[in-house]
Amino acid sequence: MIEVQQTLVHEDLIRESFVCNLNKCKGICCVEGDAGAPLDMAETAILAEIYPKIQHLLEPKGVAAIEQQGTHVIDSDGDFTTPCVDGNKECAYVTFENGITKCGIEKAYEQGIIDWQKPISCHLYPIRVTQYPEFEVLNYDRWHICHDACTFGRELKVPVYKFLKGPLIRKYGEDWYQELEEQCQKY
Incomplete structure (x- = not known):
């Protein structure tokens, strides 16, 4: 270390x-997994605030998942995560362009609709941060x-x-x- x-x-x-190679993987990391993207407490408030501004960019099934589950959920470990479509399928904030996943939050950021790029856990992937008290x-x-x-x-x-x-x-x-x-x- x-x-x-x-x-x-x-x-x-x-x-x-x-180096991400979206032409090969198609952004499958936003679709696979056993839970949504990890979030910290501050990010849960940001998601609640920006959701009305980005809703129109999201897939209908993602909007339905958010409307049913909320802008964030608590996973089986007690951690905040993004909600998923159909249980543990793709992240509710995912969009699809030419067969490649794209983050609807990041899309809104790129269009100047919001000033928050996306959850830091997504931005840092494949780095995972484990927090300890000190x-x-x-x-x-x-x-x-x-x-x-x-x-x-x-x-x-x-x-x-x-x-x-x-x-x-x-x-x-x-x-x-x-x-x-x-x-x-x-x-």
């Missing part, structure tokens, strides 16, 4: 390569559906932490990321 301020960063974020741990989540992203990342020689520079800065700030880069150079 590498220590960066109040976080521990697993070495896999440096050693492993990753620090956070950043781990690389290996999922077979991301095989093409790993292959593409190796071809382009892009480590996970560099692929996720923008989301990491969004979560932890420029100074944190600069310190991470310095630590990685020593590694």
Whole structure:
């Protein structure tokens, strides 16, 4: 583990390569899984606030799921997540364009409708953050559906932490990321 301020960063974020390849995977990470995207408490309020502004961009079945379940749910572990369509199928905020999933929240952000890009857990994927009282741990989540992203990342020689520079800065700030880069150079 590498220590960066109040976080521990697993070495896999440096050693492993990753670049999303939507032309291959079609964004299946937004469709597969056993629960919606993890959310923090502040994000649940944001979802409630933005939902009326983005509803028109979502799939009808996603809107139906949100109307029935709410803008967020509590999963079997007691954590906040996005609601899913048909139990544990795709995220209710997913849209489809040319056979590829797209986040309806991010679509609204790109169109200037809202100023929040999407849940940080989605933005950081394949990094998963585990929170402890005094620090956070950043781990690389290996999922077979991301095989093409790993292959593409190796071809382009892009480590996970560099692929996720923008989301990491969004979560932890420029100074944190600069310190991470310095630590990685020593590694």
